[in-house]
Every structure is written in structure tokens, then in C-alpha cells.
Amino acid sequence: MPVSYDTPEVLDRREGPYGEVVLRRHGGLLQIIANGCFLMDTSDGRSERLLVDAALTALDGRPAPHVLIGGLGVGFSLAHAAADPRWGRVTVVERERAVIDWHLDGPLAAISRPALADPRTAIVEADLIDYVNETSDTFDALCLDIDNGPAWTVTEGNDGLYSPAGLASCARLLRPGGVLAVWSAQPSPKFEGTLGNAGFQQVRTEEIPVARGVPDVVHLAVRPG
Structure with missing residues (x-):
């Protein structure tokens, strides 16, 4: 039976270590659902691009900076970063094997294929929290886009990052002088205060x-220099 335009079509469903993840098509959009909660889709990407651009602008001309993108998602942040030759290296941390597969050889490859072929990537x-706590790597910018942001987490444990x-x-x-950029589904004055109390400087929010x-x-x- 043909799927109507208004009926989401499940393209893949996986049980992973953190629960169920689903990729579905709804009309012309691809959507990622985690444990029954909508996470993101391919409708826009403006906020993901701003996340990357704001971090690069704040670095104020630092040559060939290395950016860590926390969360692969539908790939907008990765694609935008890799399309900018000013980034020296682009590292993406993603905990869901299914999401990585959807980019490597699945429907989301249309967004991320050029970026994944880039030798800088x-x-x-x-898990981003484990990686942040354990890695010895250093970066010029951290662009974090997991869950719904500091004020509204739906995955147990993600609030620990904030x-x-x-x-x-x-x-x-x-x-020193590196930039932390955190995406959020809503403004959080409390998180701004937490950033300041944690020793960060030049704390601000872009809508x-x-x-x-x-x-x-x-x-x-x-981070202070």
C-alpha cells in the first residue's frame, strides 16, 4: 500500500545501547527519533550552521583551528564546517552506530558525503560525555549539539555535560582562548550563569x-587565554 505524504515512513529502526533510534521519512523530510522522542529533522539547518559559524567568528582569525562537533545528527553542522576551508580539522563524536551508518551508506549520506570524504574530517x-571526560585531545572550538540543550534534556545523563x-x-x-558553543532549543539564563561560574569569559547567547x-x-x- 503506498505511503501517503502525511504518514511518516520508517526507513530504519535499531535497538542500541541507549535505547531505540529510528530514521523515518515524513514527506520530503528525514527525521531522527530516539526512544519515541523527536530529536531533529532536515527541514532547516540554520541553527546548526550558526553553531559552527559563531564558534569560528569568536576564534577571531585563529589559523587552521580544530573543531569538535558533539553529535552528528542529520549532518548539517558537519557539512557546514567541512565546507569552510578555514577549519583545519573537523572531529565529530557520535554515540549511535545507527546514525553513523545512515550517513556512511544510508539516506543521510546526501547531506554528509562531501564532508566525510574530506581528509580533515x-x-x-x-558517548560525548565519556569522550569529553577521557580524551587527551585538545581543540580550538567545541560545538555541542546533543539532546535539546542545557534546560531540557530527554536522555538520562546528558545533563551532566552542562x-x-x-x-x-x-x-x-x-x-587557551578556545570557544565553547552550545546549541539549545530555548534560551537559558541559568546556563549562562553556570558558564560564568565555571570560569568561562565573554559569555553570550545568539538567537x-x-x-x-x-x-x-x-x-x-x-576559555581564558
Whole structure:
């Protein structure tokens, strides 16, 4: 029976270590659903692009910076970063094997194929929180886009990334003067305060205009030099 335009079509469904993840097509959009909760789709990408561009702008001309993108998602952040020759290296951390596969040889490859072919790009399969706590690598920018942001997490444990201890780990990964950029589905004045208390400087929030409702935002902060 043909699938109607308004009926989501499940393209893949997997049980992973963190629960169920689903890729589905709804009209012309691809959507990622985790444990029954909508996470993201391919409808826009403005906020993901702003996440990357705001971090690069805040680096103020630093040559060939290395950016860590936390969360592969539908690939907008990765594709945008790899399309900019000013980035020296682009490392993406993604914990869901299914999401990585959807980009390597699945429907999301249409977005990420050029970026994945770029020699500057590396994909790390790991939980972002574990990676941030354990890696010895350092970066010029951290662009974090997991869950729905600091004020509204739906995955158990993700709020730890936005805690004082999590932000201390982020600061450890950043080189002096490095930039932390955090996507959020809504503004969070409390998180701004947490960033300042964690020792970050130049804390600010950039909004992504929307037709209606609460705007997405990018929280920005700089590790002192």
C-alpha cells in the first residue's frame, strides 16, 4: 500500500545501547527519533550552521583551528564546517552506530558525503560525555549539539555535560582562548550563569529567529587565554 505524504515512513529502526533510534521519512523530510522522542529533522539547518559559524567568528582569525562537533545528527553542522576551508580539522563524536551508518551508506549520506570524504574530517563513535571526560585531545572550538540543550534534556545523563563538572571537562579540552558553543532549543539564563561560574569569559547567547514560538539559541563562551 503506498505511503501517503502525511504518514511518516520508517526507513530504519535499531535497538542500541541507549535505547531505540529510528530514521523515518515524513514527506520530503528525514527525521531522527530516539526512544519515541523527536530529536531533529532536515527541514532547516540554520541553527546548526550558526553553531559552527559563531564558534569560528569568536576564534577571531585563529589559523587552521580544530573543531569538535558533539553529535552528528542529520549532518548539517558537519557539512557546514567541512565546507569552510578555514577549519583545519573537523572531529565529530557520535554515540549511535545507527546514525553513523545512515550517513556512511544510508539516506543521510546526501547531506554528509562531501564532508566525510574530506581528509580533515574524522568520526569518533563514542558517548560525548565519556569522550569529553577521557580524551587527551585538545581543540580550538567545541560545538555541542546533543539532546535539546542545557534546560531540557530527554536522555538520562546528558545533563551532566552542562553541569559544573561537565563544563570543567570542556574547558580542559579547549586550548587557551578556545570557544565553547552550545546549541539549545530555548534560551537559558541559568546556563549562562553556570558558564560564568565555571570560569568561562565573554559569555553570550545568539538567537536563531523563528516564525513563531521560542527561538533556538547558541550559547557562546571563551576559555581564558
